[in-house]
Amino acid sequence: MDKEKLAIHGGQPIRDHYLPYGRQVINDDDINSVISILRSDFITTGPTIEQFEREIAEYTGAKFAVAFSSGTAALHGACFAAGIGKGDEVITTPMTFAATSNCILYQGGKPVFVDIDPKTYNLNSSLIKEKITKKTKAIIPVHFTGQPADLECISKIAKENNLILIEDAAHALGAKYKNKNIGSIGDMTMFSFHPVKHITTGEGGIITTNNEDFYQKLLQFRSHGIVRAKEMLIENHGPWYYEMQSLGFNYRLTDIQAALGISQLKKLDSYIARRKQIADFYNKEFKSMNEISLPFQEVQGDSSWHLYIIKLQSSKLTGNRKEIYEALQKENIGVNVHYIPVYHHPYYQTLGYKFGTCTVAEKCYEEFITLPLHAGMSDQDSMDVVNAVKKVINYFSRRN
Known part of the structure; x- marks a missing residue:
């Protein structure tokens, strides 16, 4: 596995410092x-x-x-x-x-x-x-x-x-x-x-x-x-x-x-506008990637873009979701997963909730990866995310 990770990263991560999936902007x-x-x-x-x-x-x-x-x-x-x-x-x-x-x-x-x-x-x-x-x-x-x-x-x-x-x-x-x-x-x-x-x-x-x-x-x-x-x-x-x-x-x-x-x-509208810019950039850059699906745009609603979630499209990729997640982290891209279905948590299991209750949610959980999206991100930050996703997804798509 160490050799595989080295092959993904080429020995050097895309970023030299960590980019969290979300953070405050304080001035x-x-x-x-x-x-x-x-x-x-x-x-x-x-x-x-x-x-x-x-x-x-x-x-x-x-x-x-x-x-x-x-x-x-x-x-x-x-x-x-x-x-x-x-x-x-x-x-x-x-x-x-x-x-x-x-x-x-x-x-x-x-x-x-x-x-x-x-x-x-x-x-x-x-x-x-x-x-x-x-x-x-x-x-x-x-x-x-x-x-x-x-x-x-x-x-x-x-x-x-x-x-x-x-x-x-x-x-x-x-x-x-x-x-x-x-x-x-x-x-x-x-x-x-x-x-x-x-x-x-x-x-x-x-x-x-x-x-x-x-x-x-x-x-x-x-x-x-x-x-x-x-x-x-x-x-x-x-x-x-x-x-x-x-x-x-x-x-x-x-x-x-x-x-x-x-x-x-006072700055909320400008923060949302910046989030939308980044989301639009992601949509444009990822549009041709058949390996992932992008967030659905609901025509009746105007999203405030709190999270940007990609969904892995093939069993080959979902079977390696943990490795993909770790590889992106090693590129210093602070990906996350939202969310573990609530009733999967051990406490809810003690209350009698069962796996299989909501099959769509369970399947999505196995396929989701949340990418960084916040108003403090620069254009270079956004490009780093895109480059890292393409690099890692392409590697796992080609791997036997």
Whole structure:
């Protein structure tokens, strides 16, 4: 194997330093925004959080936004606000990070996995109805890679069956579906601000909603279930008084993080534009490579391009996916794989989930490789990725 690796690399990697698949872009404006908060009176639970929430709501076109300490915490809050509880079923996709379905479990609910569309890799809307039972409470589609799911169909199914639609848009800040901003469509929508996402607050997440009842529940949930507004108190002992009216969590974002988010949000559109440029370049360069298939372009949606995933097309290549992955890493190209189907994880196996539940998702998992894509990449970075992919794929395609 060492000789084979040497043959692939010709003794020298394409890059002399590592290019991660995703990373934050931080400049002096961001740093100065954070410094200004560190010098202010509030570094947490202050006015900057509310400003960030207002600006996210305005950007997405939602009435309300509630910031959380992480995308996972935000999605947990949405499941709480939706009233998901013990025995309730929630339909979702296995092609996602485990947090999507974990948040259902946190509330005592049961994730019901529906297979993905073989083109878009999003939740296959044509399979949802057969999974709905009397116990079904909500649907959580994931806008995988930043490409919007089939919201028209999913929304219709949700309304017909009195289900709550919670969008996991961790990948999709800035995406559009039929000219509507993601974040303004479903009952609640979650965005993530992890450093590999479009903008970052370090860690952080947010829920947008047009429903005031959900909004109030989200506010309580992120802060121990505590209520301070006079009109919502059951009793009132004085101006200091507050009440814990539900079992919530300490899921608050800090003003330090919110300041970074506000600064980052100003650059979001330019970041997405850069991601699209890189994706277009990849599409052009890989178009003639029959050994791989490229991301499907959904005509009804405008992707925000969080991830760029190629799919290996032959059994010869999929059988060597691990070696291909390692070879690209040795070229200093930080490839990844998104995602291991959630129910493959050992914990989910202990809950009774079985392999073979979603065969399309399982097959795609064996064929996927995620390439670097982030706004901080240079043209040379993009070319290095293309050259490395062509070099490695061509080698494995020719190898007996």
